[in-house]
Amino acid sequence: MGTNAVFASEQVRDLLVRNNLAELDAIYEQATDAHLRHTGRSVWDTHLHNDDGKSIHVYIKMNWGRRRLWPRMSDLQNGQWLQSHPVREWHGIDALGRLGINVPERLAIIHSGLVTFRSAVIVRAIPPTASVFDLLQNGEWPQLKTGHRQQVLWGIVNVMRTIHSARLGWRGTSVGHFYPQATANGNWNMWVIDCEGVHPRATQRTFDRDDRKLLKSFELAGADEDTLTMLADCLRQQRPMGQSRAA
Secondary structure, three states: OOEEEEEOOHHHHHHHHHOOOOOHHHHHHHOOOOEEEEOOEEEEEEEEEOOOOOEEEEEEEEEEEEOOOOOOHHHHHHOOOOOOHHHHHHHHHHHHHHOOOEOOOEEEEEEEOOOEEEEEEEEEOOOOOOOHHHHHHHOOHHHOOHHHHHHHHHHHHHHHHHHHHOOOEEOOOOHHHEEEEEOOOOOEEEEEOOOOOEEOOOOHHHHHHHHHHHHHHHHHOOOOHHHHHHHHHHHHHOOOOOOOOOO
């Protein structure tokens, strides 16, 4: 099986060619300082350069190895069997973006091989640089006004309910995947990353799982009791309605 590549536009393709990142061999050869997340999976934080010298911050997620030829039941149910993590990320970003959720801009997806495979997805870095996890860890979260913390929590829950209303689930629900962005008028925009866990055919059980994972991730990040109580209240007040069955 040869290499398949999809570029967001011809301009993006030209940009990646200019930076020698339009082919898998070149990506894997250059990504020597990529962060190894799990066996066969890594993320490379790098920059592209335009003709005018301007820098574009991107993340390149790579996945390689040997596919599971005996599929998990969940992969069959969700139609994700034989999809690498970068391919799932590409589709997940598209699905959430269509719902109006702020997600990274997709630039390219490149993959090759069927049994033994390599793949990479390239996305533009989002504007905010600190996740809610980061704010909890660096001490900035308790310094926010109570009203602002509540706005951020409501923003997170609104994202989750938008996903659930579309009958989608998100296995990647985590405090580290939500990035709040303060606006000039004192409100907050919410961005999300790591969309590879987005999947169709969600049920009420899926929605409950996502809520539990979200609360648990806040607990593990060291959130205070007031924050946990506010988040639980937000989740309880805005329950998904009429979604007891899969689409």
